[in-house]
Amino acid sequence: MNGWWGLAGGALTLVGxxxxxxxxxxxxxxxxAAQAAQATAAAAPAAKAEDFKILQATVERVDEENGQLRGRMSRLEAVLRACSWTMDRWARQMGRAGIEPEPPHPLVEEYNRTGV
Structure with missing residues (x-):
């Protein structure tokens, strides 16, 4: 009988x-899972800060490029106005001398009409 009790105790221990x-x-x-979630939550502000730094650097670079392009565009418009005024003066001089100038290109006429 002792053998059965030992066997039953062993089985009960195994189940336990x-x-x-x-x-x-x-x-x-x-x-x-909780520790992983906590680590992810702790890393989120650092990741956002890094993303913000990248975004800020990109905005600064684009602002600088935009400023350069605006400067070039302004200079190009000034040169275009100067060329237009010069050619207009030459056309008037030719007209006073009795020389009929060639008609301007349609884009030049459009610029003279609209300023754009």
Missing amino acids: VMVTGWFTYRGTKAAA
Whole structure:
């Protein structure tokens, strides 16, 4: 009879160890998930700060390029106005001398009409 009790105690111990192992596994898995979520949450502000630095550098670069392009555009418009005034003066001089100038290109006529 002692053998049966030992066998039953061994079986009960085995079941207890398996149940304990199952609960330990579940607890460890939940703890690991919580720790991963905490690590992700802790890293989020640093990642956002890095993204903000990149965005800020990009905005500064685009602003600088935009300023350069506006300067070039302004200079180009000034040269175009100067050329237009010069050619208009030459056309009037030719007209006073009795020389009929060639008709201007349609884009030149459009610019003279609209200023654009």
